[in-house]
Amino acid sequence: MTVVLFTLGGTIAMAGSAEGGVVARLVGADLVAAVPGLADLGHPIDVRDARAVPSADLTYRQILDLVDAASSAVAGGAAGVVVTQGTDTLEETVFLADLLWPHPEPLVFTGAMRNPTLAGADGPANLLAAARVAAAPAARDLGALVVGHDEVHAARWVRKTHSTSTGAFVSPNTGPLGHVVEGEVRMLTRPRRLPPVPGVEADRLDAVRVALHTVTLDEDTDLVTNLFRGRDGVVVAGFGVGHVPPALAPVLGELAERMPVVLTSRTGAGAVLRHTYGAVGSETDLQRRGLVNGGLLDPYKAKVLLRVLLAAGADRAGIAAEFARRG
Structure with missing residues (x-):
């Protein structure tokens, strides 16, 4: 062989x-x-x-x-x-x-x-x-x-x-x-193998547009809003365990009403939390506004997964389920 x-x-x-x-x-x-x-x-x-x-x-x-x-x-x-x-x-x-x-x-x-x-x-x-x-x-x-x-x-x-x-x-x-x-x-270890994502076609994948934005100190919310126009989905690399400035939270919430928005961490390791912090712009607040928790996936892989899922025709519930399983 x-x-x-x-x-x-x-x-x-x-x-x-x-x-x-x-x-x-x-x-x-x-x-x-x-x-x-x-x-x-x-x-x-x-x-x-x-x-x-x-x-x-x-x-x-x-x-x-x-x-x-x-x-x-x-x-x-x-x-x-x-x-x-x-x-x-x-x-x-x-x-x-x-x-x-x-x-x-x-x-x-x-x-x-x-x-x-x-x-x-x-x-x-x-x-x-x-x-x-x-x-x-x-x-x-x-x-x-x-x-x-x-x-x-x-x-x-x-x-x-x-x-x-x-x-x-x-x-x-x-x-x-x-x-x-x-x-x-x-x-030394064998993680559980996850099944491939079915139904991904090259033409559809070419047509899907997903944005990735890394949140920074004293964020310009107007700039962020303009960056997301014409996109099918967005990945946000938030602070720490999944936080953004309070002024950005309603912007992302409104965006999540129109398209999938995935919340990840910009730190490079560790998970986005789910229910520890409660302030405006926290992970709990953002999930309440409709953002999908990216779990342990880094922003770059989250963008790949979101684009593939959208190309495969996944709906919001399917996207959330896949990120819960793979993240």
Whole structure:
């Protein structure tokens, strides 16, 4: 059985250019050739170059196409799939893929923080670890995963928390699911696998518009109101456990009468509370005004989930139920 490798560019595939700096120039064959030990995996690597773009240039439609191609690879007998891409948007693309991935075979995303022209480039080690996880029976039935720094992270919880560190990807609320130790994939915990979101079509997903707004000190409510015009849904990254300035609370309440508004925390870890604080602009007040509690989901993943649910035709009750289950 093969492990199929899809390449999407990013730092892991970059090399120097005549104009200065690094650009995506390496194809999958180059990446595989640079990894000592990959030939000893026990599974041939089937390389399929998808596109070479910075991850900031990726779209939802491209990830849907990738999931379709990965599904075909698994249907054709692949033991698992590895995806290499830039790390800038990896925490969002892997979560989108996880919401759609129906197979027990691992779908493993990885990348690099240091490009191949630098000493200590981490791309080869990450690719080797990702291939090992994709081929490992222990990694089955866990959905889409992120592998980096010899750690295995769930798509639902992983965050990029540093702009340059090779250990940038962490799961603040849970820790990693497992590690790659001496070439062996060792899973330490197995969270409950949630079913994929059905009925998501690319054209409908393209048409859905969801805004994300991070609340800041002394918020300009007029600016916030203008930002939300023409949107199908909104994610609000509030203070702490889910608070906003009192003046913003009625604005969000009026908005929630017209479209789904999801309340998350801007802190990067921890949950939005449900019934602890009672002041105007508190989590209790905002839920009373119709906002959906985002739970433990960070704002970026909440935006992905809301857009996918709207594209799938979910109503308000369905959206609230999915956030209660996945958040």
